[in-house]
Amino acid sequence: MQRTVFFISDSTGITAETIGNSILAQFEGVQFEKHRLPFIDDAHKAEAAALRIKTRYAQTGQRPIVVNTMASRDLCEIVAESGALMLDVFAPFIGPLEDELGAKRSGMVNRSHGLVDFDKYEARINATNYALSHDDGLDVDYAQADLILVGVSRSGKTPTCLYMALHYGVSAANYPLTDDDLDKLELPVRLRPYKDRLFGLTIDAQRLAQIREQRRANSRYATLEQCRWELAQADKLMRREGIPNLNTTHVSIEEIASKIFDRFGIERTMF
Amino acid sequence: MQRTVFFISDSTGITAETIGNSILAQFEGVQFEKHRLPFIDDAHKAEAAALRIKTRYAQTGQRPIVVNTMASRDLCEIVAESGALMLDVFAPFIGPLEDELGAKRSGMVNRSHGLVDFDKYEARINATNYALSHDDGLDVDYAQADLILVGVSRSGKTPTCLYMALHYGVSAANYPLTDDDLDKLELPVRLRPYKDRLFGLTIDAQRLAQIREQRRANSRYATLEQCRWELAQADKLMRREGIPNLNTTHVSIEEIASKIFDRFGIERTMF
Structure with a gap:
């Protein structure tokens, strides 16, 4: 019908x-x-x-x-x-x-x-700019971050940060775990002061390989083996450091954001 | 009460x-x-x-x-x-x-x-990646763009593009008009083949100066005079080229997006 x-x-x-x-x-x-x-x-x-x-x-x-x-x-x-x-x-x-x-x-x-509240508009624009400029993990100062998402490449960090910024004015930074972090099972030094603001995103290996294949076909980066290794190491690292995390495979961006806010007791309402 | x-x-x-x-x-x-x-x-x-x-x-x-x-x-x-x-x-x-x-x-x-439709998820992520990688007007190919927003710096292009991508899977690029474009009152050559996909964002000079002042205090960029000149030239350019446009000063991001879709007859529903 x-x-x-x-x-x-x-x-x-x-x-x-x-x-x-x-x-x-x-x-x-x-x-x-x-x-x-x-x-x-x-x-x-x-x-x-x-x-x-x-x-x-x-x-x-x-x-x-x-x-x-x-x-x-x-x-x-x-x-x-x-x-x-x-x-x-x-x-x-x-x-x-x-x-x-x-x-x-x-x-x-x-x-x-319909109408615009300039303060709210500024809050969402500033948070969006924050998310854009704290997106790659390079040379970044996390002192102003409300939250920092960590995870392997293509686990959903960037769209989640942008969504939280645009809709809730939350300044969310994003740190992609590197092979070096995953080898050592250690967080980079500059993240450590902000450990209570970290949240991890994980994803099923099969799904990750599929997403990466779209992005960089036939690369080592997109092999199931590489995805499995990175995710297993990330999981170990997050358990060792006590970082709360969420598997995003079957979860919409809206729901990821809501669950993160729930975990941190953030009750901000949306714009 | x-x-x-x-x-x-x-x-x-x-x-x-x-x-x-x-x-x-x-x-x-x-x-x-x-x-x-x-x-x-x-x-x-x-x-x-x-x-x-x-x-x-x-x-x-x-x-x-x-x-x-x-x-x-x-x-x-x-x-x-x-x-x-x-x-x-x-x-x-x-x-x-x-x-x-x-x-x-x-x-x-x-x-x-609650649940995730992988195809829809991919559409919104791909559109978001598109918006992120077609955001600065540099060295960009617009062939895949559903829409291209033009306007002076800080007129609201980037958040609008990100919003349209995240919520509607619309691939929107973003071209910031340069002083050179505004001097010559001409679009750059590589935008011309896509003239029917262009949409302009404008904003009141006073408001623009206020936003820019937050961003780069005491700069020439943030003076009311500079803002007025850029906006007047952009207005001339858009009129000359017949580019539809919208003053965003009192309009929310949601409403800007809806008006753009309405103008182009895009009826895509949101995610």
Whole structure:
């Protein structure tokens, strides 16, 4: 079974898409064809969206599903004329919150992604710059790091650092374990003062070899043997030094970040 | 007025936080103190969470608000014993979707962030590597770029490219306009074949000077005069070449990305 889903928003559509994906993932047997329609903020655009949804309805013979975060009742009604199943993301929560807070909603939707708080913007940009300039382990001072990820090459350190920076303003550095570290089973001297901020990423050898093969085909670097050796040594090193770590093979970047924050008791909320 | 909010999840808590922030932002007069409690997936953790919420209730004398994406009814009931206002993010949508799809939910929540699809993972990692290696405009081949952002230094190109890569698997390169380009009002020769993939970022001069001052205090680079000149020349160049562009001063990274995708008709959905 396949169904068409439209994420509709008067802003970026990120909230509609995030919750929509979470809900749809709970229906495992169904294939969803997903479309994002952001910035639907006037009647003209709403009519165009409705026409598109209606067209898809006619083409597939299946009623499309709309996950909606538009604030305006009028725009919602225009889109609803397409005949789609309308799921309004905010409606169920506004009433209980208005009662609880004794205040009316302001009608501004998606402000969290719409307007910019300069301080927060700076925090995420500064953290991103930090992650970019503390990414290779070379000649790096770790004093300002909130966290330092260690692991063998291609274990997922860089994207995780960038994600934590962009979304949480966390300054995460990244130290790739070298053959020398792995031979000696010792951390480099300049990491030692920051041992309580270290977190290790590991990965299954097979998967690592596959990723490295993509990167440098037919290299020694990508052989299963080399991957196995590096991972075994890294594991020994992390156990010896008591570095908490996580196998990232089946874990998304979002989940890696959440687990690291959880481990360090970091409760920062996202931007 | 200040209220405490807990985002509770049996997984990362990203969905709870995204929708929670969007809903709370609609109540402008209220200050919210926000906490994220991810990975609440057994009775022991749920009891600890409930105790924490109850403690905050007692300390503040105000009923806390819980935004919840836990799948288990039992765990929800444990947390509800704290006395908080419980907002269940999924409950309102499951019934209508079960009816529409003629299928029962599988009970797996947050799979969208929980499990990893290797192909998608590779797409986002490859795009991130692409953004990292096509970031400085030096000696770069743009043939594989989905998009190329142009603009003066510190106009927001790098974080936007990284965001689009990490979240949408879009390979975005980034070309910082040089004084030479701005003097001549000409694009470098190697960008010209890809003119239809160019997008410009601009920013208010005052804001740019402020950002640059943070970066390189008391430099000519950070003077308002230099910023004004660069931005005026960049504006002329983009108008002459017909490059679509966006002023990023008051716009979040999420919104910049959404607007760029919208302009190019890219409808890719996020990871």
